[in-house]
Amino acid sequence: MRADPIMCLYEKYERKAQFEELNVQRVADENIIKYIYKGSRPAFISYFEPVSLSINKLIESEVAYFTNINQPFEWKVYGTDLPTDIGKRLLATGFVEEETPSLLVCDIGNYQIDLTTPDEVECKKAISKQMFREYLEIQSTEFPLDIDEEVNQHWTKYENDKNCTIYVVYRQGKPVASARINFTPDSIFAGIWAGTTLKEYTGKGYYQILLNYRIDEAKQRGRQYIAIDALPTSRPIVEKHGFKFITSITTYIYRP
Incomplete structure (x- = not known):
């Protein structure tokens, strides 16, 4: 198996x-x-x-x-x-x-990356507490989050964490999409997570921008593979860019 x-x-x-x-x-x-x-x-x-x-x-x-x-x-x-x-x-x-x-999983050794963005669109690393909050606010449109709690508990950790990078896409200065990439120490993989776009801005290529920026960083950091737990909405997008199905994942939750 x-x-x-x-x-x-x-x-x-x-x-x-x-x-x-x-x-x-x-x-x-x-x-x-x-x-x-x-x-x-x-x-x-x-x-x-x-x-x-x-x-x-x-x-x-x-x-x-x-x-x-x-x-x-x-x-x-x-x-x-x-x-x-x-x-x-x-x-x-x-x-x-x-x-x-x-x-x-995608072998990124020969992956060709285009980091250009449309006019009035920027993709930035989250380097301030405010940008961290903006990342969470976008995520909260898909996943229930206590944003204040997340900021209070995790901003200091993220600020000093060399193994995680958060990206936020801005259109005319407004945060419209966000995602993160994680780097397990001593691994040949990088993991991409939480690619989320505000509903009114979907279909404009912002997920693709986030994907390109994260793959670029993974290549710069010497990783061989990118892995993603892809939901049905994102799977067709990443498959267009060389990601191959490895296996299914089912999450079971127990609440005492």
Whole structure:
């Protein structure tokens, strides 16, 4: 089930990555790797492979762990994960199935990038607290966010974080689209996330601008691949630019 060479690399460099960030705690043992956020964000299971526990006992253990600390958590299941009925087992334990994106990967070695933008349009890195807030305000049109809480808890972390870059697209000075790119230390991948455009400005190429700027930075930083958890709305766009489907992803969430 895990024979795909790109998927094997992704598991090694991303799902099993050993790093911690401000406001994020990595907890791991021989069976599982999970990340726990401070604040209102749900924790998530990054990787699992039952060794000393059966899969049912592992699920029960994680439910008990997060119930004890009263924190919701997500269990990301990739199409290559075993057992193949893990989703049914999670649902039977009280998890709720949420979004089902796809993992797509692009080898950016020969990727040709055009960083030109239309007149009155600029793409900028978020380098101030106000730009960070503008990024979040755009994101909040798609995902529920407490913007003040996010700014208070995460701006200082982002300001000093060399492994994440946020981009905001402005049209005539108004923020209209935003996205981020993450760089796991010592990985050959970069991950692109949260590409969001205000509804009244969709279809004008702003997602493409954000994609180009992020790929350009990844190339400059020596990454070989770009990975994205692509929802159905963004998958056709990135597939036009060399991204290849690797596997499906299903997110299951448990709320104590």
